[in-house]
Amino acid sequence: MRTPLAAAGLAALGVLLMANPLYLPVAVGEPSPAYTHTVQPVTEGSVAGFESPAASGGNGSDASDAVVAYADLPPDAREAFDRARDSPEGGFGVEDPAERVDSLSYPTEPALGDGILIVERDGERYEFWTRTVEREPGAVVAQRVLLQPAAFLIGFLALVAGAAVGLRGRLGGE
Template identity: 60%
Template sequence: MRRPLLVVTLVVLGGLLMANPLYLPIALDEPTTGYSHAVQPIESDLVAADADVVDRADLDPETREAFDRARDSPEGGFTVEDPDERVGSLPYPAEPTTGDGILVVADGNDRYEFWTRTVEQEPGSTVVQRLLVQPVGFLVGFLSLVAAVAVAIRGRNGDAPADADGD
């Protein structure tokens, strides 16, 4: 009677752990807001006809500094979390469009898209759950199901009582 209970317990435990993407991650902290600045080069013939092209020299000093920082960054941009570190003359929409978060900047013969936008960043506890807790839980759940199968098969084949004679 104990073996069927063990098999059922392992199956239920395995099923719950493998279903963890349905109930994890649990938000423990509030997401943080970041203000992203990114620059990417564009071909001059790909600039939309209705796009206003602003010369880099015509940018106000704070915008020019943010543009240069994003362009010179190895990642092609940077993000700040403090609202006071944003550039006051630039918009930070959630969904940038040309003229509202996307600025076409000319620097000599080169053309760049300068993107600014607001992004929600997951808290560290959520990232840990996604990268560590969910995969480990799924693996332990899978192994619980394998163990349930092994216990059930062993219970079927290996529990024949020995003869009284010892044969």
């Protein structure tokens, strides 16, 4: 009687531990936002339905309406644009809301005109992206990287052990 109960208990434990993505990670704090600024050259068939001047027609968007001259940007936006363009990574981020540029928007889902500007400078056109990125607290990241895989592995081993105990009971004649 103890063998079937042990096999069922190990199998149930294994299934529960393997299903841990359903109940983990447990939120242990509020996500912390970061505000990113990215600049990249406009390429063919560019972003958010905008077409570069080399691609004519297409979706009916007027490229001249979407382009902002560098000189027309507010001074703080020009400074952020230059800093992002000159960065080796192609951009930079800030965590303090007070460090954001007041004249720019920071949506979580950027779209042309709201988080994405096409800036023309010295005859070149650039996509200037600004957005809010929600970062998970470190404890949640640790749960995803360490706890979930370990629980899944232990659950798998418990399931295999439950099957072995159940088969041993049947084959052993208990």
